[in-house]
Amino acid sequence: MKVLVTGANGQLGQVFQKKEKQIKADFIFQNSSSLDLTNHAAVESFFQENEFDYCINCAAYTNVEAAETEIEKAFLVNARAAENLAKVCQKNQVVLIHPSTDYVFDGEKETAYLEVDETQPINVYGASKLKGEELIKKSLKEHFIIRTSWLYSEFGKNFFTFIKSQIDQNAEEVKITTEQKGTPTNANDLADFILWLISNKSKAYGVYHFSNLGSLTWYDFTLEIKSLYHSDIQVSAVDHFKTKAKRPQNSTLDKSKLIKNFNYQIKSWDKSLANLITEIG
Numbered sequence: 011m012k013v014l015v016t017g018a019n020g021q022l023g024q025v026f027q028k029k030e031k032q033i034k035a036d037f038i039f040q041n042s043s044s045l046d047l048t049n050h051a052a053v054e055s056f057f058q059e060n061e062f063d064y065c066i067n068c069a070a071y072t073n074v075e076a077a078e079t080e081i082e083k084a085f086l087v088n089a090r091a092a093e094n095l096a097k098v099c100q101k102n103q104v105v106l107i108h109p110s111t112d113y114v115f116d117g118e119k120e121t122a123y124l125e126v127d128e129t130q131p132i133n134v135y136g137a138s139k140l141k142g143e144e145l146i147k148k149s150l151k152e153h154f155i156i157r158t159s160w161l162y163s164e165f166g167k168n169f170f171t172f173i174k175s176q177i178d179q180n181a182e183e184v185k186i187t188t189e190q191k192g193t194p195t196n197a198n199d200l201a202d203f204i205l206w207l208i209s210n211k212s213k214a215y216g217v218y219h220f221s222n223l224g225s226l227t228w229y230d231f232t233l234e235i236k237s238l239y240h241s242d243i244q245v246s247a248v249d250h251f252k253t254k255a256k257r258p259q260n261s262t263l264d265k266s267k268l269i270k271n272f273n274y275q276i277k278s279w280d281k282s283l284a285n286l287i288t289e290i291g
C-alpha cells in the first residue's frame with residue numbers, strides 16, 4: 011500500500027512523519043517546495059510518475075487572521091488546489107483523505123454540530139475550506155473529508171505550543187478569551203484515526219467529524235495546560251480577544267457518526283492533552 015502525504019512539513023504532516031512505521035504502508039512525503047499543489051501540471055505529472063493508493067492532504071492555508079486579507083491565496087490553496095488534487099486522484103484511482111475545519115459553521119448552534127448541519131462560514135479561512143469540501147465532493151467519490159477543530163501537537167505554531175512557549179519563557183500573564191466554545195484535537199489522535207481508516211481499507215467514504223471528546227473554551231484549555239505543567243503563569247480571562255477574523259462562538263463537533271460507523275473510540279480532550287505532555291515533557 012502506498013500513501014502520499016502532501017503538505018508534509020506542516021503540523022499534521024510532521025505527525026504523520028513521526029508515525030509512518032505505525033502501519034504497513036510505504037509513505038511518500040512531499041512538502042510545499044517539492045510538490046506545490048497550486049502547480050496543477052506538477053501534481054498531474056507527479057501522479058503519473060508515482061503510484062498511490064491513498065493521498066492524505068495535509069497541505070492548507072491555515073492562517074485565519076491573514077486569510078481575511080489574502081483571500082485569493084486562501085481560496086487558491088484550500089479550494090482550487092484541493093479540487094485539482096481530487097480530480098487527479100479520480101483519474102488515478104487514489105482515495106483522498108482531506109482534513110477540513112469546524113470553522114465551516116457559524117457557531118450559532120447551542121449543541122454540537124452534526125455533519126448534516128447547515129454550513130455558514132463567518133471568516134475567509136472557513137469559506138475557503140468549505141469551497142474545498144464542495145469541489146472535492148463534486149470531483150471524487152472516494153474521499154474522506156474529516157472536519158476537525160483546534161488542532162494541536164508538539165509541532166509547529168498552534169495554541170498549545172503558544173501557551174507552552176509562554177510558560178517556558180516565564181511570561182507573567184496570558185490573556186485568553188472565554189468567548190469561544192469548542193474542542194481541542196490532539197493531532198496525534200487524528201493521525202491515528204486516519205491510519206486506522208487506511209489499514210482497515212474502509213470504503214465508508216463521506217464527511218466525518220473528528221475531535222477529542224468534550225466542549226470547553228480556549229481559557230479552560232489554557233488552565234489545563236498550566237495545571238499539567240505545574241506553572242504559576244497568570245491566566246486572565248477576557249470576554250473578547252480582538253482579532254481580524256470572526257470565530258464561531260460554538261464549534262463543538264458531534265462525533266457520533268464516526269464513532270458508530272467505525273466503532274472507534276475517541277479520547278477525551280483532557281486525557282489526550284495529558285498524554286501529549288507526558289510524551290514530550
Ligand SMILES: NC(=O)C1=CN([C@@H]2O[C@H](COP(=O)(O)OP(=O)(O)OC[C@H]3O[C@@H](n4cnc5c(N)ncnc54)[C@H](OP(=O)(O)O)[C@@H]3O)[C@@H](O)[C@H]2O)C=CC1
Pocket residue numbers: 016017018019020021022023041042043045046047048067068069070071072087091108109110111112139157158159160161162166168
Ligand atoms: N491547525 C488547526 O488548528 C486546524 C487545522 N485543520 C486542517 O487540518 C489540516 C492540517 O493543518 P495543520 O497541519 O495544522 O496546518 P499547517 O499550517 O501546520 O500546515 C499546512 C502545510 O501546508 C503547506 N502548504 C501550503 N500551501 C501549499 C501548497 N500550495 N502546496 C503544498 N503545500 C502547501 C504549508 O507549507 P508552507 O508552510 O511551506 O506554506 C504547511 O506545511 C489543514 O487542512 C487544516 O485546514 C482543521 C482544523 C484545525
Ligand SMILES: Cc1cn([C@H]2C[C@H](O)[C@@H](COP(=O)(O)OP(=O)(O)O[C@H]3O[C@@H](C)C(=O)[C@@H](O)[C@H]3O)O2)c(=O)[nH]c1=O
Pocket residue numbers: 072073074075110111112113158159160161168169172184185186187190228251253257
Ligand atoms: C494568541 C491568543 C489568542 N487568543 C484567542 C484568539 C482566538 O479567539 C483563540 C484561538 O486563537 P488561535 O489564533 O490560536 O486560533 P485560530 O487561528 O482561531 O485556530 C483555528 O485554526 C484553524 C486553522 C482551524 O481550523 C480552527 O479549528 C482553529 O484551530 O484564542 C487569546 O484569547 N489570547 C491569545 O493570547
